[in-house]
Amino acid sequence: MFLGFNFSFLEKYSFYYWDGLKVTLQLSFWTLICGTVVGVAMGLLRVQNHKTLNVIIDGWINFIRGVPVMVQIFIVYYGIATTLPAFWAAVVSLTVNSSVYIAEHTRAGMQAVNKGQMEAARCIGMSKFQANRYIIIPQAIKNVLPSLCNEFILLIKDTSIVSVIAVHELTYTSNTVRANTFLAFEPLIVTAVLYFIVTYVLKKLVGVLERRLHAHD
Amino acid sequence: MTNTTEKNNGEVIIEVKGLKKNFGHLEVLKGIDLQIRKGEAVVVIGPSGSGKSTFLRCLNLLEKPTDGDILFHGESILGKNLKIDKYREKFGMVFQLFNLFDNLSVLDNVTIGPRKVKKESKEKAEERAAALLKRVGLGDKMDAYPSQLSGGQKQRVAIARTLAMEPEVILFDEATSALDPEMVGEVLQIMRKLAEDGMTMVVVTHEMGFAREVGDELVFMDGGYIVEQGNPREIMANPQHQRTKDFLSKML
Ligand SMILES: Nc1ncnc2c1ncn2[C@@H]1O[C@H](COP(=O)(O)OP(=O)(O)OP(=O)(O)O)[C@@H](O)[C@H]1O
Numbered sequence: 001m002f003l004g005f006n007f008s009f010l011e012k013y014s015f016y017y018w019d020g021l022k023v024t025l026q027l028s029f030w031t032l033i034c035g036t037v038v039g040v041a042m043g044l045l046r047v048q049n050h051k052t053l054n055v056i057i058d059g060w061i062n063f064i065r066g067v068p069v070m071v072q073i074f075i076v077y078y079g080i081a082t083t084l085p086a087f088w089a090a091v092v093s094l095t096v097n098s099s100v101y102i103a104e105h106t107r108a109g110m111q112a113v114n115k116g117q118m119e120a121a122r123c124i125g126m127s128k129f130q131a132n133r134y135i136i137i138p139q140a141i142k143n144v145l146p147s148l149c150n151e152f153i154l155l156i157k158d159t160s161i162v163s164v165i166a167v168h169e170l171t172y173t174s175n176t177v178r179a180n181t182f183l184a185f186e187p188l189i190v191t192a193v194l195y196f197i198v199t200y201v202l203k204k205l206v207g208v209l210e211r212r213l214h215a216h217d
Numbered sequence: 218m219t220n221t222t223e224k225n226n227g228e229v230i231i232e233v234k235g236l237k238k239n240f241g242h243l244e245v246l247k248g249i250d251l252q253i254r255k256g257e258a259v260v261v262i263g264p265s266g267s268g269k270s271t272f273l274r275c276l277n278l279l280e281k282p283t284d285g286d287i288l289f290h291g292e293s294i295l296g297k298n299l300k301i302d303k304y305r306e307k308f309g310m311v312f313q314l315f316n317l318f319d320n321l322s323v324l325d326n327v328t329i330g331p332r333k334v335k336k337e338s339k340e341k342a343e344e345r346a347a348a349l350l351k352r353v354g355l356g357d358k359m360d361a362y363p364s365q366l367s368g369g370q371k372q373r374v375a376i377a378r379t380l381a382m383e384p385e386v387i388l389f390d391e392a393t394s395a396l397d398p399e400m401v402g403e404v405l406q407i408m409r410k411l412a413e414d415g416m417t418m419v420v421v422t423h424e425m426g427f428a429r430e431v432g433d434e435l436v437f438m439d440g441g442y443i444v445e446q447g448n449p450r451e452i453m454a455n456p457q458h459q460r461t462k463d464f465l466s467k468m469l
């Protein structure tokens with residue numbers, strides 16, 4: 001007993017939490033990988049200033065941002081990727097969602113690099129590709145990394161929504177615990193604390209990373 | 218200066234013919250004709266907005282001319298089959314705001330061109346870069362990053378970076394305008410030395426002393442045209458056009 005709450009269920013049910021947390025982290029991990037690849041590619045295409053491409057990409061970004069994540073998940077799971085297991089359907093829809101935000105961060109990060117950097121690179125005879133590779137992208141990465149890390153933290157929290165398609169991640173398993181123990185409240189506190197610990201530790205790591213990145217400024 | 222006549226007989230390496238440049242409806246260059254000879258220091262002056270920067274940027278195709286032609290060693294650079302990167306390699310450019318690569322150390326700023334564009338070995342590129350940095354008085358700053366340098370130091374690194382590509386021509390666009398007064402001298406000194414060593418340069422500047430002492434040819438631009446052109450000392454002493462007179466009286 002703690003402040004009148006009963007946490008004795010943990011003895012029996014803690015492995016539910018570990019299993020759920022593991023799935024949450026796996027979901028986040030795969031979504032991060034896929035979302036970064038897709039999002040960065042989309043953002044890099046976006047800064048090529050190709051008119052038709054810009055219209056398509058901006059339209060897509062606005063569309064995804066305007067539709068609730070839960071609806072996206074249902075559409076993917078029940079409508080498009082019907083043969084995929086729930087876990088991968090969740091990865092697909094979370095990837096779609098987070099990649100548009102990552103694309104926006106990438107675009108902003110590229111555009112924040114001073115125009116003179118590209119000009120100076122072209123002036124010493126670099127091709128556009130070389131200038132991007134050696135000068136622009138390294139600086140853009142430095143601009144983007146902090147917001148990318150924050151995106152990852154948001155992502156971990158967002159994964160809880162895929163419990164609606166019965167992916168056994170942390171939120172889903174804590175509901176299972178509630179059902180089995182007939183405790184309404186205490187299992188949720190444990191869930192909240194676990195989410196908090198994970199995101200808090202990551203936030204601290206991002207802080208360290210940021211200080212490292214700006215060592216030369 | 219002393220060998221002006223010799224330079225004036227030098228081979229023409231750049232020939233600008235009827236160069237025009239519009240930005241949308243704005244006509245910035247309205248027909249520029251100019252020859253630049255090997256080893257010559259051409260100084261371009263003129264009021265703000267007269268198109269000096271645009272002219273320089275057309276020379277190395279940072280801006281695409283709207284009309285007219287630019288010949289480099291007698292060949293048009295506006296042809297479809299020009300290898301633009303190869304061409305730009307031969308043109309150095311020094312910017313008002315330095316534009317050092319912020320993600321690279323001073324040494325890497327100077328070596329990246331030779332290594333990635335000219336495919337020089339790391340050892341050779343670094344050896345040459347070290348010598349160039351010493352030449353501009355920054356032998357002890359090789360490991361520093363641009364953010365740790367003063368404006369004058371940045372500009373000297375930018376000049377070393379340009380020299381590392383062994384260009385045929387260097388374009389200077391107000392290389393000292395963004396510097397604190399006490400740092401202007403150190404950069405002008407290097408530019409003067411380059412001119413004396415026979416580098417071909419096109420220099421946009423507001424430094425009239427430099428124009429007079431170092432320039433082989435002075436070009437006064439206004440309103441998108443070259444209004445007056447000739448020996449710097451003669452023009453400064455005895456300008457032929459009213460607009461040149463007005464401009465010089467404000468500057469001197
Ligand atoms: N990329 C551009 N798009 C539109 N207008 C431009 C662009 N670049 C320059 N201009 C315009 O062209 C005109 C000439 O500009 P330019 O920079 O060549 O002048 P400048 O002689 O170098 O002036 P300053 O002494 O102030 O540097 C200005 O009116 C400027 O606003």
Ligand SMILES: [Mg+2]
Nearest residue numbers: 269270271391
């Ligand atoms: Mg200018």
